[in-house]
Amino acid sequence: MRLEQAALFTYSKVYKLLAKEEFINNAKVGKVLARKCTKCGHFHLVTTYFCQNCGNKTFENAIIEGKGTIVTYTIITVPPEGYEKYVPYAWVVMKLDNADLRISGFMGGIKSPADLPLGTKAKITGYDERGIIIEKL
Amino acid sequence: MEKVCVIGAGSTKYGKLQDNITDIALQASVDAIESAGMQPKEIQAGYISNVFGIADKQVHLGPVIMSNLGIPEVPSLSIESACGSGSVSFREAYANVAAGFYDAVLATGVEKVTHTGTEWTTTYFSYCSDFFYEGGAGASFPGLFASMARAYLAEFKATEEDLAMVAVKNHDNGLLNPKAHLRKKITIDDVMKSAVVASPLKLYDCCPFSDGASAVILCNEKFAKTHSKHYIEVIGSGRGGSPAALQGREHITTIPSTKIAAQAAYKMAGITPKDVDFAEVHDCFTIAELVDIEDLGFFEKGKAVEAVRQGRTRLNGDIPINPSGGLKSKGHPIGATGIGQVVEVFDQLTGLAAERTVKDAKIGLTHNFGATGASCAVHIFKSV
Numbered sequence: 171m172r173l174e175q176a177a178l179f180t181y182s183k184v185y186k187l188l189a190k191e192e193f194i195n196n197a198k199v200g201k202v203l204a205r206k207c208t209k210c211g212h213f214h215l216v217t218t219y220f221c222q223n224c225g226n227k228t229f230e231n232a233i234i235e236g237k238g239t240i241v242t243y244t245i246i247t248v249p250p251e252g253y254e255k256y257v258p259y260a261w262v263v264m265k266l267d268n269a270d271l272r273i274s275g276f277m278g279g280i281k282s283p284a285d286l287p288l289g290t291k292a293k294i295t296g297y298d299e300r301g302i303i304i305e306k307l
Numbered sequence: 308m309e310k311v312c313v314i315g316a317g318s319t320k321y322g323k324l325q326d327n328i329t330d331i332a333l334q335a336s337v338d339a340i341e342s343a344g345m346q347p348k349e350i351q352a353g354y355i356s357n358v359f360g361i362a363d364k365q366v367h368l369g370p371v372i373m374s375n376l377g378i379p380e381v382p383s384l385s386i387e388s389a390c391g392s393g394s395v396s397f398r399e400a401y402a403n404v405a406a407g408f409y410d411a412v413l414a415t416g417v418e419k420v421t422h423t424g425t426e427w428t429t430t431y432f433s434y435c436s437d438f439f440y441e442g443g444a445g446a447s448f449p450g451l452f453a454s455m456a457r458a459y460l461a462e463f464k465a466t467e468e469d470l471a472m473v474a475v476k477n478h479d480n481g482l483l484n485p486k487a488h489l490r491k492k493i494t495i496d497d498v499m500k501s502a503v504v505a506s507p508l509k510l511y512d513c514c515p516f517s518d519g520a521s522a523v524i525l526c527n528e529k530f531a532k533t534h535s536k537h538y539i540e541v542i543g544s545g546r547g548g549s550p551a552a553l554q555g556r557e558h559i560t561t562i563p564s565t566k567i568a569a570q571a572a573y574k575m576a577g578i579t580p581k582d583v584d585f586a587e588v589h590d591c592f593t594i595a596e597l598v599d600i601e602d603l604g605f606f607e608k609g610k611a612v613e614a615v616r617q618g619r620t621r622l623n624g625d626i627p628i629n630p631s632g633g634l635k636s637k638g639h640p641i642g643a644t645g646i647g648q649v650v651e652v653f654d655q656l657t658g659l660a661a662e663r664t665v666k667d668a669k670i671g672l673t674h675n676f677g678a679t680g681a682s683c684a685v686h687i688f689k690s691v
Contacts, residue, residue, distance in 0.1 A: 190439065215440075215552075215554065215555070216437075216551075216552070216555065241458065241559070242454045242455070242457045242458035242461075242559055243454055243457060244446070244449075244450040244451075244453035244454045244457065244505040244506055244507075244508075245503075245505065245506040246445060246446070246447055246450050246505050247502075247503050247504060247505065247506070248425070248429060248447060248449065248504045248505065249429070249445060249447065250426075250429050250430040250433045250442060250445065250446075250447050251426055251427075251429075251430040252430075253445045256445065259445060261441075261444060261445050261446040261450050261451075261454065263454060263553060263554055263559065271554075272553075272554040272555075273440070273554055274440050274441060274444060274446070274552065274553065274554045275440070275444045276444040276445045282506075283457075283506060283507075288457070288458075288461055300444065300445055301439075301440070301443045301444025301445060302440070302444055
């Protein structure tokens with residue numbers, strides 16, 4: 171791999187797939203690590219090897235502020251294993267302010283829909299055993 | 308391509324079953340073979356769908372089923388595609404007969420999970436989601452569909468009572484189906500008062516975890532004509548995909564894979580949604596049925612609620628949806644569901660549906676998806 175290409179985010183035999191780990195490190199400081207296609211500019215959250223829009227193979231990292239608006243959510247009362255002690259809690263989908271991307275995650279302390287009207291502003295505040303943590307602003 | 312027919316169909320009862328996974332699968336398979344008027348030796352391949360065989364200590368079910376049918380030499384494919392496994396199994400069987408590889412094949416779906424309990428099933432089902440973002444952040448399956456429901460109710464000014472009407476209708480149909488898991492008449496009030504599982508969905512908005520198996524025999528037209536007078540023809544087959552995680556979808560109140568699969572199936576069949584007389588759709592949760600019948604083109608986006616209120620989807624409506632009772636009442640043994648829908652269409656179009664017969668039906672459609680619609684298959688059938 172030549173040096174000028176090394177600055178770009180290309181999955182290859184040279185670069186190991188550390189995407190999830192990098193993603194988590196960014197979430198811990200309230201950021202979203204997205205991949206922006208170098209050809210068409212399409213953003214991806216997932217570890218995709220080819221652009222879902224144009225098929226291009228080269229990406230650059232885009233660090234996006236983890237702030238946005240709650241577009242939908244649920245309040246879980248019958249949880250999967252490991253989440254019993256957090257019940258009731260919300261699982262939310264948030265539309266990011268600064269990119270055409272949505273991201274979902276765990277939001278604690280939500281007992282009824284009155285606690286979280288759709289459109290509430292929120293932000294990513296971390297990542298732990300509950301997954302991506304999102305809190306109301 | 309060869310014309311493909313379904314000439315035999317069988318199902319166990321859906322519900323809490325005592326027999327092990329292999330026996331359940333065999334009971335449905337033997338029923339299908341006998342209803343086809345054929346011998347197991349005439350089966351040239353098997354397509355066996357199942358998701359959580361691990362729960363009953365049996366994976367790689369294909370060869371086990373074939374061996375027990377006395378045809379261990381016959382090749383099989385063991386298939387997992389979450390809740391859409393059955394329709395994928397059916398599709399693979401269809402494609403291989405259509406391509407001319409085989410004259411007659413068996414497609415069987417099976418699931419055995421009720422002995423594991425709610426926590427196990429809730430946890431393991433969540434592994435069917437895009438786990439890092441969904442199951443791994445505390446989302447249960449009811450929770451993912453509840454998120455679709457909240458968005459839908461807000462966007463189209465619908466109510467939780469509207470969701471409840473879907474459950475009431477499907478329970479009414481299931482009451483007429485001797486093989487249904489939940490045979491119990493319910494009211495909107497019952498649904499509204501049932502325990503909240505994942506707001507806004509309540510227990511009666513959710514299908515049950517079920518055990519059960521369903522099986523069908525697919526064959527070319529020549530084989531059908533020489534074996535049985537009771538058969539139906541597959542006239543359309545389509546599959547599609549969606550972003551695996553809900554966050555990857557621009558619109559959360561529609562399932563892209565359904566639209567893609569349906570368009571392909573309608574195109575192959577040379578029909579439009581208006582030509583369909585009834586449909587078995589994937590109503591794992593009440594919200595799913597509303598989204599499905601819009602995405603399948605029976606109603607415009609946002610208009611499903613009005614149609615349900617008017618009774619148009621009831622057994623005597625102009626487009627009966629889930630005459631079997633659907634996943635909601637008939638039950639949802641996830642590996643079997645997609646095949647079970649075909650069994651219902653077979654019964655409907657060959658005069659075996661008794662009290663729940665859709666009047667004058669000639670064309671039936673099945674719609675089955677995996678997870679939150681990350682994968683989907685639609686099939687269209689015509690009476691012969």
